Amino acid sequence: MIAITGASGQLGxxxxxxxxxxxxxxxIVAAVRNPDRVADLATRGVNIRHADYNQPATLEAAFRGVDKLLLISSSEVGSRLPQHRAVIEAASRAGVKLIAYTSLLHADTSPLGLxxxxxxxxxxLKDSGVPFVLLRNGWYSENYLASVPTALQFGALIGSAGDGRIASAARADYAAAAAAVLTADDQAGRVYELAGDASYSLAELAAEVARQSGQPVVYQNLPEAEFKAALVGAGLPEGFAGLLADSDAGAAQGALFDDSHQLSQLIGRPTTPIAAQIKPVLDALHNMPAK
Structure with a gap:
């Protein structure tokens, strides 16, 4: 059996x-904090098991009989390490034969605080004795697409990435890669640097949003501290705003770029260009009821 942690989340x-x-x-096992959130999967025959990163006692039972486990990194930045340790230790006790972990692009050399x-x-993982494979995921295109409505409202996409190239891909592309690895043989010890086939600067992204929307949108580059302050002013928690600003500053140093094409090779097709994902965002905005 193959188990997925965080299975109720967007990637899971x-x-x-x-x-x-x-x-x-x-x-297939959907290991989740709240089984009610995946009741629809249960009706399709997926095994649903309670597994809470913060309740280690739930984890070993959830992983019993599991051969391969996808450890999707926790969304609780700052608390990830003890949570991941609990999962890895429970998987070891349960006899899991392979852990696939969703890490970060070039994690060993990345300047990102993340x-x-x-x-x-x-x-x-290296110290655990459990065979593992690293899925070093690059940036999700959805991270930037979330800024499109605000960019259209104010005519500007803001950031701190300068002219840095960003090789993002759709979240579904990374999910397809995880499924490919989990269903393939001889994956232990492999490290995949996963990113989109095509890269872009934020100025190019702003120009593409303008082209598809027919509205003026330009990229406004800000110092990291000013970008963080703008995000806080928009209502984001300070810690999260700091991580986003740090990631943008890292993008200016090439931290979100990779041209190895390992992602498209794994999934057997080109990755989804961000330009193709802009139209659905625009369509959703147009279909929103007027306030």
Whole structure:
């Protein structure tokens, strides 16, 4: 059996859907904090098991009988390491034969603050004795697409990435790669640097939003501190705003770029260009009821 942690999350659900195209539902385990959130998967025959990163006692039972486990990194930045340690230790006790971990692009050399917990988790895996494979995911295009409505409202996309190239891909592309690795043989010890086939600068992204929307949108580059302050002013928590600003500043140093094409090679097709994802965002905005 193959188990997916965080299976009710955005990436986890997409991985489950990708696996359902390859395996019978009875061979898939959705390990989740709140089983009610995946009741629809249960009706399709997926095994639902309670697994809370913050309740280690739930984890070993959830992983019993599991051959391969996808550890999707926790969304609780700053608390990830103890949570990941609990998962890895429970998987070891349960006899899991392979852990696939969603790390960060070039985690071992990345200047991003986000890399710290990923590097530490990779070290835990190396020390655990459980065979593992690293899925070092690059940036999700959705991270930038979330800024499109605000960019259209104010005519500007703001950031701190300068002219840095960003090789993002759709979240579904990364999910397909995870499913491919989980259903393949001889994956232990492999490290995949996963990113989109095509790269862009934020100025190019702003120009593409302007082209598709027919509205003026330009890129406004800000110092990291000013970008963070703008995000806080927009209502984001200070810690999260700091991580986003740090990531943009890292992008200016090439931290979100990779041209190895390992992602498209894994999924057997080109990755989804961000330009193709802008139209659905625009369509959703147009279909929103007027206030």
């Amino acid at each position: 659900r997409l991985v489950i859907e990708a696996l359902l195209k390859k395996l019978p539902a009875a061979e 890399a710290d917990e990923h590097k530490a988790t990779e070290a835990l």
